Structure formats: structure tokens, C-alpha cells
Amino acid sequence: MGEQARQRHGTRQGAPAGSAGSQDVGAPDPDAEVRGVPGAAEPSAGPGTVGKALEVLDAVAASPGGVRFAELETRGRYPKATLYRLLQTLAREGMVQHDPDSGLYTLGMRLVRLAHVAWRHSSLAPIARPHLDALSADLGQTVHLAQLDHGQVLYVDKRNAAQPVEMYSEAGKVGPAYCTGVGKVLLAHVPAPELDRLLSQQSFHRFTPSTLTDAAALRAELARIRAEGVGYDREEHEAGIICIAVPVLSAQGRCLGALSVTGHADRMTAADLAAFLPELRAAAARISQDTQAWRFPDAPEPH
Amino acid sequence: MGEQARQRHGTRQGAPAGSAGSQDVGAPDPDAEVRGVPGAAEPSAGPGTVGKALEVLDAVAASPGGVRFAELETRGRYPKATLYRLLQTLAREGMVQHDPDSGLYTLGMRLVRLAHVAWRHSSLAPIARPHLDALSADLGQTVHLAQLDHGQVLYVDKRNAAQPVEMYSEAGKVGPAYCTGVGKVLLAHVPAPELDRLLSQQSFHRFTPSTLTDAAALRAELARIRAEGVGYDREEHEAGIICIAVPVLSAQGRCLGALSVTGHADRMTAADLAAFLPELRAAAARISQDTQAWRFPDAPEPH
DNA sequence: TCTAGTAGTTCCACTATATGAAACTTTGTT
DNA sequence: AACAAAGTTTCATATAGTGGAACTACTAGA
Numbered sequence: 001m002g003e004q005a006r007q008r009h010g011t012r013q014g015a016p017a018g019s020a021g022s023q024d025v026g027a028p029d030p031d032a033e034v035r036g037v038p039g040a041a042e043p044s045a046g047p048g049t050v051g052k053a054l055e056v057l058d059a060v061a062a063s064p065g066g067v068r069f070a071e072l073e074t075r076g077r078y079p080k081a082t083l084y085r086l087l088q089t090l091a092r093e094g095m096v097q098h099d100p101d102s103g104l105y106t107l108g109m110r111l112v113r114l115a116h117v118a119w120r121h122s123s124l125a126p127i128a129r130p131h132l133d134a135l136s137a138d139l140g141q142t143v144h145l146a147q148l149d150h151g152q153v154l155y156v157d158k159r160n161a162a163q164p165v166e167m168y169s170e171a172g173k174v175g176p177a178y179c180t181g182v183g184k185v186l187l188a189h190v191p192a193p194e195l196d197r198l199l200s201q202q203s204f205h206r207f208t209p210s211t212l213t214d215a216a217a218l219r220a221e222l223a224r225i226r227a228e229g230v231g232y233d234r235e236e237h238e239a240g241i242i243c244i245a246v247p248v249l250s251a252q253g254r255c256l257g258a259l260s261v262t263g264h265a266d267r268m269t270a271a272d273l274a275a276f277l278p279e280l281r282a283a284a285a286r287i288s289q290d291t292q293a294w295r296f297p298d299a300p301e302p303h
Numbered sequence: 304m305g306e307q308a309r310q311r312h313g314t315r316q317g318a319p320a321g322s323a324g325s326q327d328v329g330a331p332d333p334d335a336e337v338r339g340v341p342g343a344a345e346p347s348a349g350p351g352t353v354g355k356a357l358e359v360l361d362a363v364a365a366s367p368g369g370v371r372f373a374e375l376e377t378r379g380r381y382p383k384a385t386l387y388r389l390l391q392t393l394a395r396e397g398m399v400q401h402d403p404d405s406g407l408y409t410l411g412m413r414l415v416r417l418a419h420v421a422w423r424h425s426s427l428a429p430i431a432r433p434h435l436d437a438l439s440a441d442l443g444q445t446v447h448l449a450q451l452d453h454g455q456v457l458y459v460d461k462r463n464a465a466q467p468v469e470m471y472s473e474a475g476k477v478g479p480a481y482c483t484g485v486g487k488v489l490l491a492h493v494p495a496p497e498l499d500r501l502l503s504q505q506s507f508h509r510f511t512p513s514t515l516t517d518a519a520a521l522r523a524e525l526a527r528i529r530a531e532g533v534g535y536d537r538e539e540h541e542a543g544i545i546c547i548a549v550p551v552l553s554a555q556g557r558c559l560g561a562l563s564v565t566g567h568a569d570r571m572t573a574a575d576l577a578a579f580l581p582e583l584r585a586a587a588a589r590i591s592q593d594t595q596a597w598r599f600p601d602a603p604e605p606h
Numbered sequence: 607t608c609t610a611g612t613a614g615t616t617c618c619a620c621t622a623t624a625t626g627a628a629a630c631t632t633t634g635t636t
Numbered sequence: 637a638a639c640a641a642a643g644t645t646t647c648a649t650a651t652a653g654t655g656g657a658a659c660t661a662c663t664a665g666a
Contacts, residue, residue, distance in 0.1 A: 049352040049623075049653065050392045061417055064424040070613060079655045084615070089353045094453050097425060101555060103614085107421035109452040112459065114364055115418030116475020118410035121367040122400060149412040150397050156415065172419020252404060351652075352624065373642060382626045387644070406643085 052078065053095075056086045057107070060096050066104030119171065123147060124248060124257040125157040128287045132159050132259075135283040139261060139276055144243075146182040147257045148190070149174065151201040153183040156257070178202040178218050179211045181233035181245030182258035187218075188225040189247055189255030195222075211236045230277065231258075232270060240265045244273040248284045251292055259284050355381065356398075359389045360410070363399050369407030418475070426450060427551060427560045428460040428474065431590045435462050435562075438586045442564060442579055447546075449485040450560045451493070452477070454504040456486040459560070481505040481521050482514045484536035484548030485561035490521075491528040492550055492558030498525075514539045533580065534561075535573060543568045547576040551587045554595055562587050 047055065059072055073083055087105060090096045094110035120126055128145050136143045136159035145157040158170040177183030177198070190198060204213045212218045225231045233243040245260035261276050350358065362375055376386055390408060393399045397413035423429055431448050439446045439462035448460040461473040480486030480501070493501060507516045515521045528534045536546040548563035564579050 046623085048392055050356045050389075051396060052653095053353045054396050054398070057417065061420045064420055066424075068613080073613095080614085081616080081655050081657095082653080085653075086353075088615095089351055093354060093357050095357070101557070106425040107417060109421065109426065109450055109457050109459070111414060111418040111421040112426065112475045113452055113457055113477055114360065114410060115414045115421075117364045117367055118412065118414040118418075119475075121369075122409040123412065123415065147412055149416055154412050154416055156412070172415045172422075174416055254404075349652080355624095371642085376642095383643085384626050384628095384645085385624080388624075 052082075053086050053090055056083065057090060057095055060090075060105050061107055066099070066102065066106040068103055069105070072105070115172070119156065123156045124287065124291070125171065127290045128157060128248075128257075128259075131283045131287050131290075132157055135159075135259075135261075135279060136161070138279060141276070142262045144182060144245075144260045144262065145248075145257055146186065146260070148177065148183075148186040148198075151177055151198040153177050153180055153186065155182075176203065176205070176207075176237065178204060179207060179233065179236040181231045181243040181260045181262075184218070184221060184225055184233070185231035185245045185247050185258040185260075186255060188222040188231065189249075207237050208235050208239050210234050229281075230274075232273075233260075234270060235265055242268065242270060242273060244270070244276060244280065246277070246280050246284050248287050248291075250288060256288070256291060259287070355385075356389050356393060359386065360393060360398055363393075363408050364410055369402070369405065369409045371406055372408070375408070422459065422474065426459045427590065427594070430593045431460060431551075431560075431562075434586045434590050434593075435460055438462075438562075438564075438582060439464070441582060444579070445565045447485060447548075447563045447565065448551075448560055449489065449563070451480065451486075451489040451501075454480055454501040456480050456483055456489065458485075479506065479508070479510075479540065481507060482510060482536065482539040484534045484546040484563045484565075487521070487524060487528055487536070488534035488548045488550050488561040488563075489558060491525040491534065492552075510540050511538050511542045513537050532584075533577075535576075536563075537573060538568055545571065545573060545576060547573070547579060547583065549580070549583050549587050551590050551594075553591060559591070559594065562590070 056072065056076065056078075059076055060067055063071070069084070069087070072087070073080060076083060078086070087096065087098070091098045091105075091108070094108045096108045097106050098104075099106070124145060124147065132143055132145060140161060142161045143159050144155055146153045146155050148154070153175045155173045155175065156171055175183065177187050187195065187198065199215045199218065202215070202218070204215070204218075205211070206213050212221060221231075229246060231245040233241070233245070235242055241262060242265050243260050243262040245258050247255045248257045248259055250256050259280060261273060261280060263273055359375065359379065359381070362379055363370055366374070372387070372390070375390070376383060379386055381389065390399065390401070394401045394408070394411070397411045399411045400409050401407075402409070427448060427450065435446055435448060443464060445464045446462050447458055449456045449458050451457070456478045458476045458478065459474050478486065480490050490498065490501060502518045502521065505518070505521070507518070507521075508514070509516050515524060524534075532549060534548045536544070536548070538545055544565060545568050546563045546565040548561050550558045551560045551562055553559050562583060564576060564583060566576055
């Protein structure tokens with residue numbers, strides 16, 4: 001794997017504004033990059049033009065209602081002219097929209113088109129869908145399917161206990177990795193060198209009294225999860241919410257995603273959740289199995 | 304030196320696969336960039352690094368099952384090293400995933416995260432949702448909500464006549480603009496200078512005998528639509544499928560999107576569809592109204 | 607109306623960044 | 637082992653992005 005012998009600017013401006021209060025505030029990001037390749041002097045590469053553009057894109061995404069140019073100027077670290085050109089490029093490319101009336105920048109529809117393909121063909125969601133349906137119906141509980149994205153948990157699908165499916169508003173939502181069941185399971189299966197990097201990106205914000213707030217404690221927990229194959233969230237992210245999560249492993253043992261069942265602490269105990277383990281694991285296994293079968297459907301779009 | 308650096312957008316989606324023969328290929332594309340300054344000769348801007356990266360991203364998106372490096376090399380017009388670095392950058396940024404086992408590139412989850420925000424806050428879909436529900440239930444027909452993206456129709460939401468909602472698999476889907484009801488309505492409301500550019504991007508592939516296959520015919524149709532405020536698709540895209548579409552106009556008269564009702568030609572006539580016009584227009588008006596009211600949840604009022 | 611101030615856009619000399627031919631390494635095949 | 641194909645790295649070069657500053661377009665205040 002190409003090693004990042006570079007030191008990526010503390011880019012990843014955190015906080016993609018979770019609308020569910022699942023922020024992940026600004027981790028100053030110690031730029032101390034894990035020296036990947038030994039011996040090599042730092043080539044000190046900047047983020048590159050593309051990286052800068054994507055950072056701006058994130059900044060736009062962080063203000064859901066739209067942002068003014070000036071707003072971005074203060075927030076970002078780019079001089080006026082540079083920012084201006086980046087935004088112009090992004091707008092021309094359809095990655096952002098610039099409403100001339102209000103002067104606000106919002107994310108562009110090209111993203112929706114791309115994400116449609118990404119979700120359909122690169123995520124576990126379409127394969128896992130029937131299994132999520134079954135699992136949720138079977139247990140009568142809320143289930144989540146998540147994958148890792150830039151050190152954060154990205155929910156790719158969800159079934160609420162009873163409510164009708166409300167897809168887009170759940171798929172794509174992000175949350176912290178260090179204090180959720182799925183997040184910890186996903187982190188537990190990240191190869192060591194990359195884990196170091198990801199851990200340094202975690203904000204370790206204390207959401208509740210039981211939140212793990214330092215890398216050391218988290219590492220211990222991850223080791224336990226790796227050994228046992230189960231992760232718990234004991235009200236670490238949200239008071240009153242507990243959950244149990246298992247990995248979805250590929251045939252080669254790579255972790256493709258994580259599956260979880262969530263419950264209310266006042267109605268269930270961790271033991272109650274643990275009772276779901278067999279079903280959870282079975283569902284994860286079935287998803288994994290289907291992954292292999294479905295290896296590249298390359299399907300023409302249904303019409 | 305490499306003076307081939309002009310050709311923009313080559314690999315936009317694949318119109319219904321199979322008809323690849325006459326994609327929107329070639330078209331020297333005067334690339335008349337609306338520079339604001341009239342009469343100025345074009346500086347003939349290249350796509351820029353960001354543009355190239357996004358083109359590669361599109362290329363990856365065009366092969367849903369994943370692409371090998373070599374594949375992209377032949378398809379794209381970039382030399383090995385350039386392509387390689389572009390892909391590396393995109394992968395580092397999470398816009399594509401590179402499965403080290405198979406060597407395949409697929410779209411990255413970061414897109415899903417971004418698109419989640421884009422869809423929720425930049426598209427008409429979340430605002431229109433209840434109105435789509437109502438309209439579909441009221442008429443008992445399939446309805447579509449679409450917006451324009453890079454000269455193509457992008458469906459941001461849909462209600463099937465009876466089936467359960469299947470969001471992600473519909474939102475994000477793209478289709479041709481020149482031969483669909485929503486597409487023509489959207490094009491009809493594009494300001495003249497931009498329209499020229501968009502028309503030159505249309506492939507004008509003949510899907511059915513009634514497909515409009517040249518810009519002139521389309522322009523006439525667009526003028527009619529602009530005058531009457533309704534667009535029809537008379538089996539122009541797909542044999543047996545007809546539809547009626549109206550624009551969703553903002554208070555300032557800008558076209559925010561298009562709303563349509565679709566029917567089967569063997570079960571309905573265009574006149575039958577026309578009977579839905581009042582309801583369609585009413586729904587569009589209600590959506591437009593809500594747009595103003597909902598001046599975006601967590602955004603401070605502009606001005 | 608005339609400043610003064612702020613937001614947004616353009617200019618242009620400068621050089622940091624991306625480029626791509628070719629060399630090199632790794633992986634798979636006969 | 638020898639070969640071929642795929643993938644990765646190097647390095648001299650100029651293209652493409654940079655950013656300070658000037659400029660324009662509004663808006664508010666006097």
C-alpha cells in the first residue's frame with residue numbers, strides 16, 4: 001500500500017454538523033503524523049489542489065443551510081483569491097451550487113449522482129438490505145449498518161423498530177467512532193499502522209460519564225473487541241442508549257462493516273442485548289456470504 | 304507539451320447502457336464559458352487539476368463494479384503517472400476506495416456522507432416529500448421530482464404508484480434531458496447563454512421514433528413549454544411511457560426543479576395525463592411555497 | 607448626494623505543483 | 637527461468653495554481 005510518507009496537513013476539518021447532535025468537534029489534530037516510511041526525510045507535501053478543493057467542499061457541507069463567501073473566508077485558511085477560485089471550480093464542476101440571489105453556496109447535485117452509484121455499488125447496504133429487514137423484524141429492534149469513513153462512523157443503512165423506512169435521511173449520517181458500538185468494532189479491525197492515524201483524529205469528546213476519553217482506554221477496549229468479536233456501547237455516546245455490535249467480515253477476514261442492535265437503557269440491559277448475539281452474528285455472516293456471491297454484479301440499471 | 308488539455312467532461316454517465324455508440328462524444332465544444340465579460344476571447348481554460356480529478360471520479364463511477372487501473376488508463380486520456388497520482392489523491396481523500404486485494408477502484412464513502420448533506424439541504428426533495436406523497440396517493444400514479452445536473456436530469460425523489468418507497472435506488476439516478484418530460488421542462492427554464500452550452504452536451508440519441516434528435520427541434524419544443532408551462536414526453540425516451548411535467552418555480556421565477564406524472568401509453572392518453580394538470584400545478588405551487596417558508600432550518604436568514 | 611465600509615471579483619508576477627516519458631518493481635503466466 | 641503485463645517511482649520541466657493588492661458593486665450612515 002502506498003505509504004503516506006507525507007504529512008497531511010491537519011486537514012479534515014472536523015464536524016460535519018451532525019443534525020442529531022452527534023457532533024465531533026474540532027480535534028485540533030496534532031499534525032504529528034505517524035512516520036510511515038522509515039529513513040525518508042519528510043517530503044513535506046501539501047494537500048495538493050484537489051485536497052484543498054475537497055476541504056472547501058467539506059466546509060460547505062458543514063453549513064447545511066448554505067454559506068456566504070465571507071463566512072468560508074474566515075473559517076478556512078485560504079486567502080481570498082484562492083478560495084474564490086476553488087469555489088468557482090467546484091461550482092463549475094457541479095460539486096457546489098451558488099445561488100446568485102442569496103449568494104449562498106450549497107452542495108451540488110453532482111454529489112447526489114455520484115453517491116447514488118457509491119451507495120449502490122461500493123457500500124454494503126444494497127446487499128445487506130434484506131438481512132437488515134429480517135433482523136429488525138425478527139428482533140423487533142432498531143438495527144444499524146455502518147462503515148468507516150475518515151475515522152468516523154458512516155451509517156449506510158438503518159431499520160427503525162417500527163417506523164417506515166426513511167432512507168436518505170439515515171444513510172450518509174455520520175457519528176463518532178470512539179464511542180459507538182459500530183464505531184469501536186470498525187476501529188478494532190483496522191490494521192495497526194492506520195489505526196494510529198485514525199485514533200489521532202478522534203475528538204474524544206465526553207458525551208456521557210461513560211465515554212472513553214483517551215486513546216489508551218480505547219485501545220484496550222478495541223483489543224477486547226477484537227478478541228471477543230463483539231462491541232458494546234454502554235451509554236457512551238448518548239445517555240439512555242445502549243447497543244451491541246458485531247463486524248461483518250469478508251472471507252479474507254477484512255472488516256467490511258459493522259452491524260448493531262440498539263436499545264433503550266431503561267428498557268433493556270446489556271445482557272438483554274447480548275441475548276441477540278446469535279441472530280446478530282448470523283445476519284452478519286449472511287451478509288458476508290452474499291458479498292462474495294454478489295462480487296461485482298456490474299448490473300445495468302433497472303429501469 | 305501536453306496540449307491535449309482541453310476536452311472537458313467526456314465520461315458523463317452512460318445513458319441506458321448499450322446505446323454507447325453515440326454518446327455525447329466529441330463535440331469540439333466551443334466551451335463558451337460565460338465569463339461575464341462580453342466579447343472577450345476565451346482564454347481556453349483547461350479543466351484544471353480538480354476538474355481532472357473529478358473526471359477520473361466520474362470514470363470510476365461509470366464502472367459500478369469497480370475498475371482496474373489499466374482499465375482507466377485506456378479509457379481516460381491521461382498518462383499513466385498522472386492518472387496514478389490522481390487516483391492516489393482521490394483515494395487518500397476518501398473519494399474512491401482501492402481494494403488492495405482485487406486492485407479495484409470503487410467510489411468512496413465520503414461521497415455518501417457529502418451527498419447526504421447535499422440531498423437534505425440543497426435539493427428540493429426533503430421539502431417536496433409530503434407533497435409527493437400526497438400527489439401520488441391522490442392521483443394513484445407514479446410521480447417524479449427532478450433537478451438539472453450538468454445537462455442531465457437527476458431524479459431527486461420518486462413515488463411509485465403502489466410500491467413501497469425505495470429511496471436511494473431512485474434518488475440520484477440520472478437520465479437524458481432532451482427526451483424526458485422533466486428534462487425538457489428544466490431545460491426550458493435555463494437562461495439562454497447557458498442553454499447553448501447544455502444543448503451542445505445533449506447526445507440526441509434516438510431512443511424511439513418520437514425522440515427529438517436535434518437541437519433545433521428541441522428549441523422549438525422548449526419555447527412551447529416555456530409559453531405553456533407544461534412539458535410532455537410522448538414516448539420519446541421509452542416506448543409505451545408517456546408523461547406530463549411542470550416546473551417548480553421559485554418566487555423569483557427561477558426554476559428549482561420539475562415535477563411529473565408518468566403513465567403507460569397503452570392505458571392512458573396524453574389527454575388523460577393532461578387532466579392531472581391542476582393537481583400537478585397545485586403540488587408544484589405548494590412545494591414552491593414551502594421552499595420560501597423553509598428558509599433552511601439551521602441557517603441564519605440571509606440579508 | 608457623498609463618503610465609508612463591506613462583500614465579491616479580477617489582475618498578474620511568481621513559483622509551487624502537477625506533469626509525463628521513461629526507468630523500475632512487482633505480480634502473474636508460459 | 638524467462639517473459640509480459642500491471643503497477644509504482646523518479647525527475648527535469650513548465651503548466652497551473654497562488655495570493656497580495658487593486659478594482660468593482662453594493663449597502664449603510666452622515
